[in-house]
Amino acid sequence: MIYDKDNKEKRPLLHYTPLYKALDPDEVSARCAVAYDKEKSVFLLRFMGRNYSIGFPEFTVSPESEGKFEPLAELPAAQLLIMRYLIEGRYVESKGGFLTFREMPWGEVYKAQFDGRCIKRLAYGFGSKPEALKTAMERIGAVPLKTGDFSYEFELLPGLKMQFILWQGDEEFPPSSQILFSDNFALAFSAEDMAVVGDVTITTVKALSK
Secondary structure, three states: OOOOOOOOOHHHHHHHHHHHHOOOHHHHHHHHOOEEEOOOOEEEEEEOOEEEEEEOOOOOEEEOOOOOOOHHHHOHHHHHHHHHHHHHOOOOOOOOOEEEHHHOOOHHHHHHHHHHHHHHHHHHHHOOOHHHHHHHHHHOOOEEEOOOOEEEEEEEEOOEEEEEEEEOOOOOOOOEEEEEEEOOHHHHOOHHHHHHHHHHHHHHHHHHOO
């Protein structure tokens, strides 16, 4: 990862890099349900429909193949998100339910920030562009749903699913949206990380919609 000296990701990177290097890769593999290749010293990760090798103990990101947009290779925020997940997160199987951000254990406290940072951005970015959204969702292997005017379900990581739901605006009402998370997200990510999840997924979808 390369950062400018004033990049906002630099400080957390400096904090988490030694914690990452100190990990036991076998423990991480079991806790996060992520495969680890001992011969190559890499975690094998699928992120938003793309396969990556994540170096250990030096954190590096290598896409398996070159795509139109590689979020984990191109977005420093996504890299920090995954580093934090491997350090602190835990994967458990979903019970099949989906939750709004507000329904998460800490959702009420951060709801206003998440709404402004993610919900409104999704609504105004795609509320009038269903074809652009469809193009992006097809590129990440999303499944169309029947909720709202148009909606899709996709995986952030294997077993960690999200749903983007949009309602188109009209002369009386602006476009609106909702983001749902599979019920196992609360153990995988913190409240701070969940906002990053929203940012990264929307940024990726925008890049792939063109």
